[in-house]
Amino acid sequence: GAVVSQHPSRVICKSGTSVKIECRSLDFQATTMFWYRQFPKKSLMLMATSNEGSKATYEQGVEKDKFLINHASLTLSTLTVTSAHPEDSSFYICSARDFHGYTFGSGTRLTVV
Amino acid sequence: DAKTTQPTSMDCAEGRAANLPCNHSTISGNEYVYWYRQIHSQGPQYIIHGLKNNETNEMASLIITEDRKSSTLILPHATLRDTAVYYCIVRITSGTYKYIFGTGTRLKVLA
Numbered sequence: 001g002a003v004v005s006q007h008p009s010r011v012i013c014k015s016g017t018s019v020k021i022e023c024r025s026l027d028f029q030a031t032t033m034f035w036y037r038q039f040p041k042k043s044l045m046l047m048a049t050s051n052e053g054s055k056a057t058y059e060q061g062v063e064k065d066k067f068l069i070n071h072a073s074l075t076l077s078t079l080t081v082t083s084a085h086p087e088d089s090s091f092y093i094c095s096a097r098d099f100h101g102y103t104f105g106s107g108t109r110l111t112v113v
Numbered sequence: 114d115a116k117t118t119q120p121t122s123m124d125c126a127e128g129r130a131a132n133l134p135c136n137h138s139t140i141s142g143n144e145y146v147y148w149y150r151q152i153h154s155q156g157p158q159y160i161i162h163g164l165k166n167n168e169t170n171e172m173a174s175l176i177i178t179e180d181r182k183s184s185t186l187i188l189p190h191a192t193l194r195d196t197a198v199y200y201c202i203v204r205i206t207s208g209t210y211k212y213i214f215g216t217g218t219r220l221k222v223l224a
Contacts (some may be wrong), residue, residue, distance in 0.1 A: 006156070034211055043200075044157070044214040093156045095212070101147055102212060104156035 002028050002098035006105025012074030013084055013112055021079045021108045029074035030096035035067075038091040038107075050077040050094075084112040117201045119207065122219040125195075131188040133218050135201030138182040143205045146177060148186045150197040151217070157200065191222045 003026040007026050013019050023033055031052045036044040048069055049057040056069035068080040068086075077096075089112045095104040118136045125131040137146065145164050149157040161168055161175045163184075168175045174187040188195055200217040204210050 004156075036214075043216050044151075044176075046211055049211055079121060081125075091154070095156070101159055101162060103159065107154065107156045109154070 002103040004103045004105040010109045018082045022076045025096045033077040033096045036093045119218045121152045125191045131191040136183045137203045139180040144203045147202045150199045196222045
Protein backbone atom coordinates (compact mmCIF):
# COMPACT_ATOMS: atom_id res chain seq x y z
CA GLY A 1 0.00 0.00 0.00
CA ALA A 2 0.85 3.67 -0.10
CA VAL A 3 3.55 4.83 2.28
CA VAL A 4 4.24 8.29 3.64
CA SER A 5 7.60 8.67 5.31
CA GLN A 6 8.04 11.39 7.91
CA HIS A 7 11.40 12.39 9.31
CA PRO A 8 12.63 12.86 11.97
CA SER A 9 10.44 10.86 14.32
CA ARG A 10 11.74 12.77 17.33
CA VAL A 11 13.62 16.01 17.67
CA ILE A 12 14.72 18.13 20.60
CA CYS A 13 15.80 21.68 19.92
CA LYS A 14 16.68 24.78 21.86
CA SER A 15 14.40 27.78 22.06
CA GLY A 16 14.99 30.21 19.25
CA THR A 17 16.23 27.67 16.75
CA SER A 18 14.37 26.35 13.71
CA VAL A 19 13.42 22.77 12.99
CA LYS A 20 12.56 21.20 9.64
CA ILE A 21 10.25 18.19 9.32
CA GLU A 22 10.10 16.25 6.06
CA CYS A 23 7.16 14.35 4.62
CA ARG A 24 7.70 12.09 1.61
CA SER A 25 5.29 10.01 -0.42
CA LEU A 26 7.37 6.94 -1.26
CA ASP A 27 5.47 5.15 -4.00
CA PHE A 28 3.04 7.71 -5.30
CA GLN A 29 2.90 11.36 -6.25
CA ALA A 30 1.13 13.79 -3.99
CA THR A 31 0.20 17.20 -5.34
CA THR A 32 -1.38 17.99 -2.00
CA MET A 33 -0.25 17.14 1.48
CA PHE A 34 -1.66 18.15 4.83
CA TRP A 35 0.03 19.06 8.10
CA TYR A 36 -1.55 18.39 11.47
CA ARG A 37 -0.63 19.14 15.03
CA GLN A 38 -1.68 17.07 17.99
CA PHE A 39 -1.50 17.82 21.70
CA PRO A 40 -1.47 15.02 24.29
CA LYS A 41 -4.80 13.17 24.47
CA LYS A 42 -6.31 15.51 21.94
CA SER A 43 -7.45 15.04 18.37
CA LEU A 44 -5.50 16.03 15.27
CA MET A 45 -5.77 19.69 14.39
CA LEU A 46 -5.31 20.65 10.76
CA MET A 47 -2.67 23.34 10.37
CA ALA A 48 -2.27 23.78 6.63
CA THR A 49 -2.68 22.34 3.17
CA SER A 50 0.55 22.04 1.21
CA ASN A 51 0.25 22.41 -2.55
CA GLU A 52 3.03 21.40 -4.93
CA GLY A 53 4.43 24.40 -6.72
CA SER A 54 2.30 26.97 -4.94
CA LYS A 55 1.78 28.58 -1.58
CA ALA A 56 0.35 26.61 1.28
CA THR A 57 -3.10 27.35 2.62
CA TYR A 58 -3.17 27.85 6.37
CA GLU A 59 -6.05 27.25 8.72
CA GLN A 60 -7.38 30.11 10.75
CA GLY A 61 -5.18 30.93 13.70
CA VAL A 62 -2.05 29.23 12.34
CA GLU A 63 0.87 31.62 11.87
CA LYS A 64 2.31 31.13 8.41
CA ASP A 65 5.53 32.92 9.30
CA LYS A 66 5.96 30.59 12.22
CA PHE A 67 5.20 27.38 10.37
CA LEU A 68 6.82 27.57 6.96
CA ILE A 69 5.66 25.00 4.45
CA ASN A 70 7.43 24.14 1.21
CA HIS A 71 6.17 21.63 -1.33
CA ALA A 72 8.83 21.74 -4.00
CA SER A 73 8.22 18.36 -5.61
CA LEU A 74 5.43 15.84 -6.08
CA THR A 75 6.85 13.63 -3.35
CA LEU A 76 8.17 16.01 -0.71
CA SER A 77 6.66 18.59 1.59
CA THR A 78 8.52 20.20 4.47
CA LEU A 79 7.33 22.00 7.58
CA THR A 80 9.78 24.34 9.26
CA VAL A 81 9.02 25.55 12.75
CA THR A 82 10.87 28.84 12.97
CA SER A 83 12.21 30.41 16.15
CA ALA A 84 10.79 27.56 18.16
CA HIS A 85 9.48 28.08 21.68
CA PRO A 86 8.45 25.55 24.31
CA GLU A 87 4.78 26.07 23.42
CA ASP A 88 5.56 24.74 19.94
CA SER A 89 6.33 21.37 21.50
CA SER A 90 3.84 18.95 20.02
CA PHE A 91 3.29 15.94 17.77
CA TYR A 92 3.26 16.93 14.10
CA ILE A 93 1.77 14.62 11.46
CA CYS A 94 1.59 14.88 7.69
CA SER A 95 -0.70 13.13 5.23
CA ALA A 96 -1.05 12.73 1.49
CA ARG A 97 -3.85 11.59 -0.77
CA ASP A 98 -3.50 8.13 -2.23
CA PHE A 99 -5.85 5.83 -4.13
CA HIS A 100 -8.30 5.13 -1.31
CA GLY A 101 -8.13 8.20 0.82
CA TYR A 102 -5.26 9.63 2.77
CA THR A 103 -2.16 8.01 4.14
CA PHE A 104 -0.49 9.49 7.19
CA GLY A 105 3.11 9.73 8.20
CA SER A 106 4.24 8.27 11.50
CA GLY A 107 4.54 11.68 13.09
CA THR A 108 7.30 13.84 14.57
CA ARG A 109 7.56 14.51 18.29
CA LEU A 110 9.04 17.98 18.71
CA THR A 111 10.31 19.08 22.10
CA VAL A 112 11.59 22.61 22.50
CA VAL A 113 13.74 23.21 25.57
CA ASP B 114 -17.52 18.23 5.44
CA ALA B 115 -20.19 16.78 7.65
CA LYS B 116 -19.53 16.62 11.36
CA THR B 117 -19.40 13.34 13.18
CA THR B 118 -20.05 12.41 16.78
CA GLN B 119 -18.59 9.42 18.53
CA PRO B 120 -18.55 8.18 22.11
CA THR B 121 -15.48 9.37 23.96
CA SER B 122 -14.38 5.96 25.13
CA MET B 123 -15.27 2.29 25.12
CA ASP B 124 -13.94 -0.91 26.64
CA CYS B 125 -14.02 -4.32 25.01
CA ALA B 126 -12.94 -7.73 26.23
CA GLU B 127 -10.18 -9.39 24.27
CA GLY B 128 -11.58 -11.84 21.72
CA ARG B 129 -14.98 -10.22 21.65
CA ALA B 130 -16.36 -8.02 18.91
CA ALA B 131 -15.85 -4.29 19.30
CA ASN B 132 -18.66 -2.18 17.89
CA LEU B 133 -17.82 1.49 17.50
CA PRO B 134 -20.69 3.79 16.55
CA CYS B 135 -20.57 7.06 14.65
CA ASN B 136 -23.32 9.56 14.00
CA HIS B 137 -23.17 11.67 10.84
CA SER B 138 -26.71 12.94 10.52
CA THR B 139 -25.83 15.77 8.10
CA ILE B 140 -24.00 13.56 5.63
CA SER B 141 -24.54 14.41 1.96
CA GLY B 142 -25.35 11.93 -0.78
CA ASN B 143 -21.85 12.00 -2.24
CA GLU B 144 -19.97 11.77 1.03
CA TYR B 145 -18.23 8.59 2.06
CA VAL B 146 -17.64 7.37 5.59
CA TYR B 147 -14.00 6.71 6.44
CA TRP B 148 -12.55 5.10 9.53
CA TYR B 149 -9.02 5.53 10.79
CA ARG B 150 -7.34 4.56 14.01
CA GLN B 151 -4.40 6.01 15.85
CA ILE B 152 -2.27 3.92 18.11
CA HIS B 153 -0.38 5.89 20.71
CA SER B 154 2.32 8.18 19.28
CA GLN B 155 1.81 7.02 15.71
CA GLY B 156 0.08 8.51 12.67
CA PRO B 157 -3.50 7.51 11.88
CA GLN B 158 -3.96 4.23 10.02
CA TYR B 159 -6.64 3.68 7.39
CA ILE B 160 -9.14 0.96 8.27
CA ILE B 161 -12.07 1.00 5.89
CA HIS B 162 -14.50 3.24 4.04
CA GLY B 163 -17.92 3.00 2.42
CA LEU B 164 -20.71 4.94 0.76
CA LYS B 165 -23.95 3.10 1.50
CA ASN B 166 -23.32 -0.62 1.28
CA ASN B 167 -21.79 -2.55 4.11
CA GLU B 168 -18.10 -3.19 3.61
CA THR B 169 -15.67 -5.76 4.96
CA ASN B 170 -11.94 -6.15 4.71
CA GLU B 171 -9.23 -8.01 6.58
CA MET B 172 -9.30 -5.50 9.42
CA ALA B 173 -12.95 -4.71 10.04
CA SER B 174 -16.52 -4.45 8.86
CA LEU B 175 -18.43 -1.24 8.28
CA ILE B 176 -22.18 -1.17 8.69
CA ILE B 177 -23.95 1.93 7.36
CA THR B 178 -27.61 2.50 8.15
CA GLU B 179 -30.06 2.77 5.29
CA ASP B 180 -30.56 6.50 5.85
CA ARG B 181 -26.74 6.86 6.08
CA LYS B 182 -27.02 9.00 9.19
CA SER B 183 -24.94 6.64 11.26
CA SER B 184 -22.49 3.81 10.93
CA THR B 185 -20.75 1.19 13.04
CA LEU B 186 -17.23 -0.09 12.75
CA ILE B 187 -16.91 -3.70 13.85
CA LEU B 188 -13.67 -5.33 14.90
CA PRO B 189 -14.80 -8.96 14.97
CA HIS B 190 -12.26 -10.36 17.42
CA ALA B 191 -10.57 -7.54 19.27
CA THR B 192 -7.01 -8.02 20.44
CA LEU B 193 -4.88 -5.96 22.81
CA ARG B 194 -3.19 -4.43 19.77
CA ASP B 195 -6.51 -2.91 18.72
CA THR B 196 -6.34 -0.52 21.66
CA ALA B 197 -6.31 2.88 19.95
CA VAL B 198 -8.33 5.99 19.20
CA TYR B 199 -10.77 5.39 16.34
CA TYR B 200 -11.85 8.26 14.13
CA CYS B 201 -14.88 8.41 11.89
CA ILE B 202 -14.68 10.99 9.08
CA VAL B 203 -17.10 11.79 6.27
CA ARG B 204 -16.07 13.43 3.02
CA ILE B 205 -16.41 13.22 -0.72
CA THR B 206 -13.70 11.37 -2.60
CA SER B 207 -13.37 13.49 -5.72
CA GLY B 208 -10.81 16.23 -5.67
CA THR B 209 -8.66 16.89 -2.67
CA TYR B 210 -10.50 17.63 0.52
CA LYS B 211 -9.05 18.11 3.93
CA TYR B 212 -9.93 15.73 6.73
CA ILE B 213 -11.31 17.33 9.82
CA PHE B 214 -10.90 15.03 12.79
CA GLY B 215 -13.44 14.86 15.57
CA THR B 216 -12.63 13.68 19.05
CA GLY B 217 -12.73 9.98 18.14
CA THR B 218 -13.42 7.00 20.40
CA ARG B 219 -10.70 5.73 22.69
CA LEU B 220 -11.07 1.95 22.59
CA LYS B 221 -9.43 -0.04 25.30
CA VAL B 222 -9.25 -3.80 24.81
CA LEU B 223 -9.06 -5.59 28.13
CA ALA B 224 -7.28 -8.87 28.73
